[in-house]
Amino acid sequence: MDAIAFSAAHSNMKLLDSNTLNPDRTVSTSFSVPKSLVSFSCKSSGKLQVRDKSRTQGLVVSCSSSNGQGLQLSGPVEKRGRLGQAFCSVGTVSYGEFALESHSQAVEEKVGVLLLNLGGPETLDDVQPFLYNLFADPDIIRLPRLFRFLQEPLAKLISTFRAPKSKEGYASIGGGSPLRKITDEQAQALKMALEEKNISANVYVGMRYWYPFTEEAIQQIKRDGITKLVVLPLYPQYSISTTGSSIRVLQKIFREDAYLSTLPVSIIKSWYQREGYIKSMADLIQTELKNFVNPQEVMIFFSAHGVPVSYVENAGDPYKDEMEECIYLIMQELKARGVGNEHTLAYQSRVGPVQWLKPYTDEVLVELGQKGIKSLLAVPVSFVSEHIETLEEIDMEYKHLALESGIENWGRVPALNCKSSFIMDLADAVVEALPSATALSPHASSADTSDHGSFRFDPIRLLFGSILAFILLLSPKAFLAFRNNFYF
Numbered sequence: 089m090d091a092i093a094f095s096a097a098h099s100n101m102k103l104l105d106s107n108t109l110n111p112d113r114t115v116s117t118s119f120s121v122p123k124s125l126v127s128f129s130c131k132s133s134g135k136l137q138v139r140d141k142s143r144t145q146g147l148v149v150s151c152s153s154s155n156g157q158g159l160q161l162s163g164p165v166e167k168r169g170r171l172g173q174a175f176c177s178v179g180t181v182s183y184g185e186f187a188l189e190s191h192s193q194a195v196e197e198k199v200g201v202l203l204l205n206l207g208g209p210e211t212l213d214d215v216q217p218f219l220y221n222l223f224a225d226p227d228i229i230r231l232p233r234l235f236r237f238l239q240e241p242l243a244k245l246i247s248t249f250r251a252p253k254s255k256e257g258y259a260s261i262g263g264g265s266p267l268r269k270i271t272d273e274q275a276q277a278l279k280m281a282l283e284e285k286n287i288s289a290n291v292y293v294g295m296r297y298w299y300p301f302t303e304e305a306i307q308q309i310k311r312d313g314i315t316k317l318v319v320l321p322l323y324p325q326y327s328i329s330t331t332g333s334s335i336r337v338l339q340k341i342f343r344e345d346a347y348l349s350t351l352p353v354s355i356i357k358s359w360y361q362r363e364g365y366i367k368s369m370a371d372l373i374q375t376e377l378k379n380f381v382n383p384q385e386v387m388i389f390f391s392a393h394g395v396p397v398s399y400v401e402n403a404g405d406p407y408k409d410e411m412e413e414c415i416y417l418i419m420q421e422l423k424a425r426g427v428g429n430e431h432t433l434a435y436q437s438r439v440g441p442v443q444w445l446k447p448y449t450d451e452v453l454v455e456l457g458q459k460g461i462k463s464l465l466a467v468p469v470s471f472v473s474e475h476i477e478t479l480e481e482i483d484m485e486y487k488h489l490a491l492e493s494g495i496e497n498w499g500r501v502p503a504l505n506c507k508s509s510f511i512m513d514l515a516d517a518v519v520e521a522l523p524s525a526t527a528l529s530p531h532a533s534s535a536d537t538s539d540h541g542s543f544r545f546d547p548i549r550l551l552f553g554s555i556l557a558f559i560l561l562l563s564p565k566a567f568l569a570f571r572n573n574f575y576f
């Protein structure tokens with residue numbers, strides 16, 4: 089007669105019962121674990137897996153003994169818990185002819201959530217070095233491989249020339265980006281939302297181009313001894329230039345570190361299709377529409393941050409498709425609520441001389457004014473916090489342009505920031521991602537870095553890109569002319 093005791097790998101998990109098992113007998117056991125945190129060890133079998141077979145129907149627990157004689161646990165889900173969240177209770181245990189050793193190992197699990205974001209200058213003095221970091225990113229200025237050595241000098245040049253214009257923008261919104269403050273608040277709110285779901289997690293913020301840098305967050309994750317990590321980029325839609333770039337930084341750090349290379353990690357690449365996010369966006373739009381005298385006459389104007397067309401057409405960036413699907417889902421949700429307004433999507437914030445995704449926000453605003461549209465509600469859609477492009481570009485530049493073009497009633501939907509339904513949905517996304525955490529294998533990383541590799545060889549781009557880079561580097565005068573024509 090042997091006993092098997094299950095203990096959970098997380099401080100919130102409680103062992104309610106253990107059973108004495110007899111061969112050829114099915115017995116019941118019961119223990120309670122948060123649905124997402126399911127990891128057990130069993131000395132004799134060596135392997136005991138718990139799989140989330142269906143998100144809605146709960147767990148099936150299976151275990152194989154070291155000799156493959158089929159220990160099995162299975163059972164229905166039971167609802168428990170202080171706040172009504174799904175807990176799982178395994179109802180029956182059966183096993184084959186082999187005895188099991190009595191104790192399992194309890195591993196203290198420390199869950200971490202890493203929020204990835206762009207970062208922004210906190211003071212006007214930070215603007216040029218922030219821009220340098222941004223333009224030095226090969227996912228932002230994509231030079232042909234042969235000319236990568238030009239990346240840093242080019243970044244220095246462009247950041248120096250763009251800084252005065254950027255500084256004006258940041259000065260007009262109070263002298264710096266609000267991104268760090270808002271992201272810290274989101275991190276705190278997410279930690280609390282997870283606690284309500286009985287998951288104790290450390291939430292970290294890792295910025296791509298300014299403090300706290302992703303590298304710093306990772307060092308803290310190591311110091312804290314995190315044993316399972318969920319990576320959640322704060323961009324609803326995936327782009328090579330945003331989520332892709334941050335993930336590449338992560339993969340590089342993880343590959344080179346013994347501890348990190350074995351840390352189970354789950355990366356949520358994009359989440360624009362989540363019901364909680366779509367509903368939260370629809371809530372914001374519905375609320376804002378009510379501020380207009382004739383809400384049903386208002387054109388809903390989605391304005392997304394653009395990317396160069398080449399990202400989508402040559403490098404396979406899914407950003408445009410994901411954006412269009414996101415808008416479709418938000419509009420479907422609004423329709424289901426009886427809101428049947430007209431809508432349109434345009435892309436803002438283009439930088440430099442290349443073609444960006446069209447239509448451009450500024451051009452569409454003028455066209456809509458000319459067509460006689462009188463009321464317009466701007467909805468920033470690629471980002472979940474207020475930042476320079478909502479506070480300055482939309483609220484000031486585009487509003488001014490729209491009013492000048494004949495639009496009389498202007499409104500803007502606020503960013504989601506810490507809206508509770510949105511934060512709760514992020515917490516759900518984390519909970520759902522936890523079971524699939526696995527070490528970032530060298531395989532996975534090479535697949536993910538393939539954005540670069542998949543950039544098709546384009547001789548014209550190569551030729552012109554390199555000639556341009558050389559001219560710009562060698563001749564400040566030419567750069568000035570270039571800048572004046574194409575405004576960096």
Ligand SMILES: C=CC1=C(C)c2cc3[nH]c(cc4nc(cc5[nH]c(cc1n2)c(C)c5CCC(=O)O)C(CCC(=O)O)=C4C)c(C)c3C=C
Binds near residue numbers: 209222229471
């Ligand atoms: C989904 C969002 C974003 C995408 C896609 C994106 C691509 C992208 N951006 C630049 C150049 C700049 N971006 C700048 C600021 C900035 N960009 C985003 C988001 C996306 N960028 C945000 C949220 C911010 C604001 C951060 C803040 O400080 O509040 C800037 C600096 C500001 C300015 O000078 O206008 C630049 C430059 C490129 C080239 C690019 C794709 C290739």
Ligand SMILES: [Fe+2]
Binds near residue numbers: 393437
């Ligand atoms: Fe940007």
